[in-house]
Amino acid sequence: DAMVIQNPRYQVTQFGKPVTLSCSQTLNHNVMYWYQQKSSQAPKLLFHYYDKDFNNEADTPDNFQSRRPNTSFCFLDIRSPGLGDAAMYLCATSASGGSGETQYFGPGTRLLVL
Amino acid sequence: KQEVTQIPAALSVPEGENLVLNCSFTDSAIYNLQWFRQDPGKGLTSLLLIQSSQREQTSGRLNASLDKSSGRSTLYIAASQPGDSATYLCAVRRMNTGFQKLVFGTGTRLLVSP
Numbered sequence: 001d002a003m004v005i006q007n008p009r010y011q012v013t014q015f016g017k018p019v020t021l022s023c024s025q026t027l028n029h030n031v032m033y034w035y036q037q038k039s040s041q042a043p044k045l046l047f048h049y050y051d052k053d054f055n056n057e058a059d060t061p062d063n064f065q066s067r068r069p070n071t072s073f074c075f076l077d078i079r080s081p082g083l084g085d086a087a088m089y090l091c092a093t094s095a096s097g098g099s100g101e102t103q104y105f106g107p108g109t110r111l112l113v114l
Numbered sequence: 115k116q117e118v119t120q121i122p123a124a125l126s127v128p129e130g131e132n133l134v135l136n137c138s139f140t141d142s143a144i145y146n147l148q149w150f151r152q153d154p155g156k157g158l159t160s161l162l163l164i165q166s167s168q169r170e171q172t173s174g175r176l177n178a179s180l181d182k183s184s185g186r187s188t189l190y191i192a193a194s195q196p197g198d199s200a201t202y203l204c205a206v207r208r209m210n211t212g213f214q215k216l217v218f219g220t221g222t223r224l225l226v227s228p
Contacts, residue, residue: 102160
């Protein structure tokens with residue numbers, strides 16, 4: 001089945017130790033998004049790619065970076081995780097970003113920072 | 115700045131009841147509004163998408179309405195079932211932004227008891 005896959009589902013890291021979260025999709029969608037969702041809060045968009053074009057949200061900390069080596073994969077790199085970065089990280093895709101489109105979400109990666 | 119509010123934050127009902135979840139947004143300049151479902155520790159599943167020119171959308175026991183001028187949407191769930199227990203989030207797509215940037219509410223956590 002076509003879908004959005006995130007690995008790992010749970011990630012434990014130490015304070016300040018770089019961590020990479022992975023997202024892949026079989027939908028062949030042009031747009032990929034990364035959201036951060038803290039407990040009982042709304043998902044917050046960090047950045048998105050339209051094809052290879054990277055679009056950062058103005059309030060996304062520099063500590064967060066992303067790579068999209070090809071259409072199928074997108075990575076979220078947290079260079080020096082702090083305790084406040086513990087959250088669920090959601091990856092999503094959409095076909096071309098058009099107004100009538102649905103975003104398809106992966107199951108998320110829950111990050112714990114010790 | 116677009117803000118999305120969902121009331122109530124939590125709702126508990128017995129099985130079989132009809133219920134209404136509320137969503138309000140501060141800026142009526144939107145492309146569309148979506149309702150998502152999120153099960154504990156999981157990603158988001160799109161339930162209904164209403165374009166700004168539409169008043170309502172229906173899918174099975176779900177009916178979503180949109181009153182753009184007043185900045186409100188409701189999600190009506192008929193004959194609720196324990197399997198409907200989840201968090202329901204609404205999100206609006208802002209106009210004059212690229213690539214379907216969604217602004218989410220914090221959700222309503224629904225518990226349907228047998």
